[in-house]
Amino acid sequence: MANPSKKTNSKSVEKTGFRKYIVGFWTLFGIGILSIIILFLMAGWGAFGKMPKFEELENPETNLATEIFSSDGETLGKYYSENRTPIKYEDLPNHLVQALVATEDERYYEHAGIDAIGTMRAAVYLGSRGGASTIPQQLAKLLFTDNVSQNFFGRVMQKFKEWIIAIRLERQYTKEEIITMYLNKYDFVYQAVGVRSASKIYFNKEAKDLKVQESAVLVAMLKNSALYNPVRRPDLVVQRRNQVLKQMQKNGFLTSEEKDSLQALPMKIEFTPQGHDEGIATYFRVYLQGFMRDWIQKNPKPDGSEYNIYRDGLKIYTSIDSRMQKYAEEAVTMHMANLQKEFNYQNRNNKTAPFRDINEDEVESIINRSMKVSDRWKKMEAQGKSREEIVKSFDKMTEMNVFSWQGIKDTVMTPRDSILYYKSFLNAGMMSMTPQTGEVKAWVGGINFKHFKYEHVKQARRQVGSTFKPFVYATAIDQLKLSPCDTLPRNHFTIEAGNLGSQNDWSPANSDNKYDGMLTLKQALAQSVNTISARLIAKTGPRPVIELLDKLGVDTRDIPNVPSIALGTADMSVFEMVSAYSTFVNEGVYVKPVIVNRIEDKNGTVLYQHVPETRDVLNKESAYITVNLMEGVTQGGSGTRLRGTWAGNQDHYKRAVTGYPYDFKNPIAGKTGTTQNQSDGWFMGMVPDLVTGVWVGGEDRAVHFPGITYGQGATMALPIWGIYMKKVYADDELEVSSGAFPRPENLSIEIDCSRYNGKNSDHQYIPDELDF
Incomplete structure (x- = not known):
């Protein structure tokens, strides 16, 4: 018979054991919870690493990119360490x-x-x-x-x-x-x-x-x-x-x-991609960086520290119009790709290609200079390499990606050959500005920023050629109250050495070798007659012309006080040329170019607001007469091809010129410019509310076309203006004027030569008087 007490004890043991498991489970659970709480607390106190306050x-803390906006609200690009x-x-x-x-x-x-x-x-x-x-x-x-x-x-x-x-x-x-x-x-x-x-x-x-x-x-x-x-x-x-x-x-x-x-x-x-080398307005964005550096140095934060364009999330509202910038870049690409084909074609038998008019020693000197300023040279020099080692590396075959108008090419060549390769490209600079406000609407500093860093709107200064002549004409008009209908002889003209302060006389030649007959001032500027430009600067003296340039915002420190500047020997930038020409359209009032309208911080607080800078330079009549003279360039001079008129065989130009015929019907004032040996080609084009300047040339002045047919500004630069303006006029939202230039009320100078009977008309002309 079973013992009841044993059963009771057995059950008691089982309950006790089960209770131990329960207590153990909850003890462990409690310890676990407590451990988690302790771990939470320790982590919160920073025991396992820094915790945020x-x-x-x-x-x-977040790095915020500075964003660059166009005047029409589009993002042009950013400055950033992180593109946020x-x-x-x-x-x-x-x-x-x-x-x-x-x-x-x-x-x-x-x-x-x-x-x-x-x-x-x-x-x-x-x-x-x-x-x-x-x-x-x-x-x-x-x-x-x-x-x-x-x-x-x-x-x-x-x-x-x-x-x-x-x-x-x-x-x-x-x-x-x-x-x-x-x-x-x-x-x-x-x-x-x-x-x-x-x-x-x-x-x-x-x-x-x-x-x-x-x-x-x-x-x-x-x-x-x-x-x-x-x-x-x-x-x-x-x-x-x-x-x-x-x-x-x-x-x-x-x-x-x-x-x-x-x-x-x-x-x-x-x-x-939005890298610094990609996107729209790349050259402009680099120039804007310099503007911002200057602004930051002069405008600290309230706490005295400096703004950082790479992480402070600033908003920069620029004057650039994204649509016009796009059209400008497209125009440069379309024409320059085509012009380069012709340039390469004409260099096929050139033993010193891409250079002309220099010997092999001079070519070697150009290459050596380029080697010493290259990134390769600087990097190897920093590594302690000897000059001999560095020079030798330029003759070693290397895999590289190079620019071409057909796209980036993978190739193998020596760094020395790559220098010659890149110097063979013609480059361009272009800027477009509203003359009444000074707002820069388009800025193209070159053909490809990733491969050609040197900027050709503000940084480069090139010889301006005949685009300088309107400054001489404007000075003469302002001083002598001339009419576009006044006449001067085209014949040879000499300024004697004594008047020049030199040992030699100066006798400029006309590019067409014509020296007969009388020409009105309008005809003379349209045909870019050198002897008449020389006669005008002989009357005014070079100093008043230089003073006019200074008032027009041009850096005149390196412009010599000599009559030969009348033919465009001075070096100027596209930026200076556009702002100066804009004064003529703006009725003689100079407006300093503006690229930034407003700067805000990341919270929208306005930090900078542009205030226009203006000054009176010419009276309205003189400015208008100068514009009227330049209208003659597109009516009967080198700019007539903008109208669809082209002297000579049009097929002769088809390889180099893009977009012709342009068939503009509206009033256009302008001036072409070509320098010695065709090293620089210019075109300055103006309508009532937009002034645009274009320069085309090689990095070195020895890189140029062999003749004037393709090397003139009317072939090298004018087509870019034509393509650009066709695109601008096709965009109705831009509302760029196609009307006449504003005429001053009560104009006292006659501009209609069919009704002109002034003292200087027909066979009478202004006597040559030297005054400098």
């Missing part, structure tokens, strides 16, 4: 936010920084069914945690830090602010930091204009932007994009039909 959470331009939540399309939440954090609006369900799932299945990082945790990692630790304990501690920061973020910011901060911070690679930069770089549009499938691509990249990159691995990104669309349908943001139709669409990327 409250102030840092309020103002997380912040965006506001209201500018995010709803489907982008929906795609983000559906893919990265389905319970985003339900948790307070940590997703308990996701964390448990990740712990149970060891992450095989998805991670547990919420959007606040991912933002915390981006903002405040260091690189991922390589050991288990380090990764656990980092996860604790992310949890704590995520909770703090949730306390300090709204859900919308956290999403905005995250999308502004994430690096989409290819200098696309933040969703706004990514939208511009991968789709060439603002984020607010993204389509659903495009938003899905960007959200797909959040998993790993280097791996899931539409430029590098488009097929992989399409798969990931379709998974994002599936998640949007799962979470009720898309219907099944919408999901299926969007998944069937091909992925269309418009890759538009």
Whole structure:
């Protein structure tokens, strides 16, 4: 018979043992909870690494790119160490936010920084069914945690830090602010930091204009932007994009039909890099950098520190019109690519190509100078290489990418040969400006910034040739009250050595070798007659001409006080020429060119507002008469080809000239210019509200066409103006004037030569009087 007491004892032992397990379980559970709390506290106190302060959470340190805006509201480019331009939540399309939440954090609006369900799932299945990082945790990692630790304990501690920061973020910011901060911070690679930069770089549009499938691509990249990159691995990104669309349908943001139709669409990327060498207005942006450096030195922050254009998120509102800039760059590309073909053709039998009129020793001297200023020379010199080693390296065959008008070419050549290769290219400078306001609307400093860094609008100063003559005519008109109908003889003219202060007389020659008959001033300027320009400067003296240039904003320090400047021996920049010519159109009032209208900080506070600088230079009559004279250039001179009229065989020019016939019917004033040996070709073109200057030539003056047919400004530079203005006039939104130049009221000087009967008409002419 069984002993009842044994059964009782047995049950008691079982209960005691079970109670031990229960107590042990809850003890361990309590210890675990307490450990987690302690770990949280220790992490919060910074025991496992620096934690952000409250102030840092309020103002997380973020490098913000400075953005450059055109006058029509487009982004021209950015200055940045990280290409991040912040965006506001209201500018995010709803489907982008929906795609983000559906893919990265389905319970985003339900948790307070940590997703308990996701964390448990990740712990149970060891992450095989998805991670547990919420959007606040991912933002915390981006903002405040260091690189991922390589050991288990380090990764656990980092996860604790992310949890704590995520909770703090949730306390300090709204859900919308956290999403905005995250999308502004994430690096989409290819200098696309933040969703706004990514939208511009991968789709060439603002984020607010993204389509659903495009938003899905960007959200797909959040998993790993280097791996899931539409430029590098488009097929992989399409798969990931379709998974994002599936998640949007799962979470009720898309219907099944919408999901299926969007998944069937091909992925269309418009890759538009925003590197410093790429994009629109590259040369202008480099010049603007210098402007900003000067401004920053003179305008410190309220606390005395300097602004930083690479991380302070400034907004620079420029005068450049993005449409006109685009047309200008297209015009330069179209004509220069064609002109280069002709230049190469004419150099095929040139033993010193691309140079002319110099010997082999002079060629070697040019190459040696170029070697010494090259990046290769500077880099090797910094490495301690000897001169002999450096020179020898220039004769070693090297793989390189070189510029061509057909695209970048992969080739093998010596660095010495690459110097000759690049010197064989003709280059260009072009600037367009509104004369009444001084606003620079287009700035093209060269044919390709990545491969030709030297800038030809402001930096380069080249001999201006006959484009200088309007300054001589304007001085004579202002002093002597001449009419365009006054006549002068075309015959030989000499200024004796005694009047020049030199040992030799000066007797300029006419380019057409004609020296007979009388010409009106309008005819003389249209035909660019040198002897008549010499007669005019003999009457005025060179000093008043130089003084006029000084008032027109030209640096005259290196312009000699000699009559020969009348033929354009002075070196000037495109920038100076355009601003000076603009004064004639603006009724004699000089307006200093403006490139920046306004500067704001990242919060929209105005830091700089442009104030126009103007001064009266000429009276209205003198300015108008000068413009009227230059209208003759496009009516009966070298600029008549703008009208569709071209003396000689048009087929002879077809290889070099682009866009002809231009067939302009509206009033145009202008002047071509060609320097000695055709080293420089110029065209200055004006309509009532737009003045544009174009220069074309080689980097070295020895790089030029062999003859005047192709080497003149009317062939080298004028076509760029013609192509550009055709595009400008075709854009009705620009509303550029095609009317007549404004005529002063009560004009006292007759400009209609059919009615002119002044004392200097017909066989009477102004006597030659030297006055300098």
